[in-house]
Amino acid sequence: MQGYVSVSPQATKQDLSDRFTRGSGIPASNLRGTCIDTAWEEALATARATRSSDMQRAFHPVYAARQKYSLSHLDALLVLYRYHKEVRNAVMHGGGKANPITEQAWKHAATLTAADIGSRTSPLTSKVTDGQMVTSDLREAIQLSDVLLRLVRTTDAELCVTGIAEQEFVTGWTGGTAVPHDADTRWGRAVPAPPRPTGRPGCRSRPWPRTRRRRPRRR
Secondary structure: OHHHHHHOOOOOHHHHHHHHOOOOOOOOOOHHHHHHHOOHHHHHHHHOOOEOHHHHHHOHHHHHOOOOOOHHHHHHHHHHHHHHHHHHHHHHHOOOEOOHHHHHHHHHHHOOOHHHHOOOOOOOOOOOOOOOEOOOOHHHHHHHHHHHHHHHHHHHHHHOOEHHHHHHHHHHHOOOOOOOOOOOOOHHHHOOOOOOOOOOOOOOOOOOOOOOOOOOOOO
């Protein structure tokens, strides 16, 4: 989105909504403020302002133990992601030619080491020069896929402990019935116990099938 706005700085809120969220069903009243003017650190801190101790105990240890969890390398991964994003923007919005933003993104990513991103190998980047055609290859595309997975896994792990996540969990668990997020309606007590099995083991709804005595066939 930042690349599109850099090319079309006069784009209105409606222009951004039509381009990036049309057909998704996601309400977007202020994409510029949400995606450009607000830093990710601020957005993450806002979401985590209300924490759930229940979600922290139940889910965070599992998510944080996954291989792609990379909280300590998040800043460096975002720098590398920005390089890939600006190269993409140059191809999509600049006819494949780099601009000063693309070159600056490459310079920042080119300084990263394997230790910075928590990898065994150094980041792959192709030199970018303002006004010149950008280049990329399959290895960089594979690298971008890994960066995206690590960013998503890490963000999910950090957001799953928020009060917002608890509310969504309770709503889904209770079949769409929202439960207020406060100390007296924790999901541990608000969610009704699952129904007792009425038939075969592992089957909650269907009883034992009735067996019919078969009549012998006449020959």
